[in-house]
Amino acid sequence: MLNVVEWTRLEPWRVARARTDRDEPVIVKWMGPHAAATHSEGWRLRTEVAALRFLAEDLGVCLAPRVLAEDLPGGRMVLEDLAPRTALDGLLRRDGAGAHAERLAAFARIRGELGALTAGHAETYYRRRSLVGPVDPAADRLGRVHRLERVPHAEELGVPISGGVARELGLARAELADPGPFLVLSNGDPEANNVLVHGSGPADARLIDFEFAGFTHALHDAVCLHVPGPAWLSVQPPGEVYRRALAAGVPAAEDERRYGLGLAAACVSWALARLTRLPALDARPAGDDSRAQLVATLEAAAGTADDHRSLPRLADLCRRLAAALRRRWPDADLDFTALPPYAPRRR
Structure with missing residues (x-):
């Protein structure tokens, strides 16, 4: 993972706006229970990482944030910050x-x-x-x-x-x-x-x-x-x-x-x-x-x-x-x- 040195949680979601030790703005996202209860937290994390990397790296399109790093066992990922959107x-x-x-x-x-x-x-x-x-x-x-x-x-x-x-x-x-x-x-x-x-x-x-x-x-x-x-x-x-x-x-x-x-x-x-x-x-x-x-x-x-x-x-x-x-x-x-x-x- 990137070295995140400070972050602020964006309620009520499981995401936080953060900065790396290189002073880069990023979004940290982690998994948790979902009301749908159709898939495990691990399945959802793996799916999101794969889908975002597919778009950015396999197709080369800018429709969604890029994955900068992921920790699948730890249940979290670091994403491109799309602010000020x-x-x-x-x-x-x-x-x-x-x-x-x-x-x-x-x-x-x-x-x-x-x-x-x-x-x-x-x-x-x-x-x-x-x-x-x-x-x-x-x-x-x-x-x-x-x-x-x-x-x-x-x-x-x-x-x-x-x-x-x-x-x-x-x-x-x-x-x-x-x-x-x-x-x-x-x-x-x-x-x-x-x-x-x-x-x-x-x-x-x-x-x-x-x-x-x-x-x-x-x-x-x-x-x-x-x-x-x-x-x-x-x-x-x-x-x-x-x-x-x-x-x-x-x-x-x-x-x-x-x-x-x-x-x-x-x-x-x-x-x-x-x-x-x-x-x-x-x-x-x-x-x-x-x-x-x-x-x-x-x-x-x-x-x-x-x-x-x-x-x-x-x-x-x-x-x-x-x-x-x-x-x-x-x-x-x-x-x-x-x-x-x-x-x-x-x-």
Whole structure:
């Protein structure tokens, strides 16, 4: 490891801003428990180190911080300090989306660029990743496909599942399980808190947090641009910014049918995954924003499928589930069109 002589922890994350004995600014990151609990701390550290070295050293691209040193047994790494960039979600909360149109476009662009620049390089990545520990490429690719195996709580909500819905669930599963040309590297958590931008002037965005990185369907990374993530009640679709950036390395993104199917499948997959939270949200008090956020998620997924003329029965399913939740929770029966883009969910 580099010799770090002073550091200041950046709460609440497991990172610290530090200086080396050569007076170089760096970021020290260490592993700890994660709410997902799907992978060990060691697996996540090895994955992040491998993914960041793959980008910087194998592909020679500057989309994320460089790894300067790592201590795998000790559970920590030293990264390039990307300051004065700051997390985009903080800027959106502070100023609103209207003040950061350029930074939102940069967010969409760099997500597409990550896919474009890594498409076709899965073998190179997994060769590097396997050097630091066992890894299952199929698990990376299929990790989110299980969300489409069933419709959580549909019976409880009084929403019947027709044969047409079941057929479209199968179609969506097949698309996400076999990405073909859309197989690209994702950092595994493509939300606005994991992109750093300059607060003024050119955004010059960089991506962070590759603990859950792996090659999967590119359109998983576009969901956050169309459907509210856990922190938001609304988002602002970026037009064609993401798609154009992705198409530079994945020409199949120009195919309207294939792109629309992948995006609709990924958005519905995310929305149904969030529906598993129904029992927890039932237990929360009326007015809790998490309830409204789930309704907004389902309706946004339906709207995205409609916009791309894909998976109409799954779009209708999401609308019916959202309508059932509006009846179940009158406090969540809101007009989301009246909200500004990136309206934050209150904790």
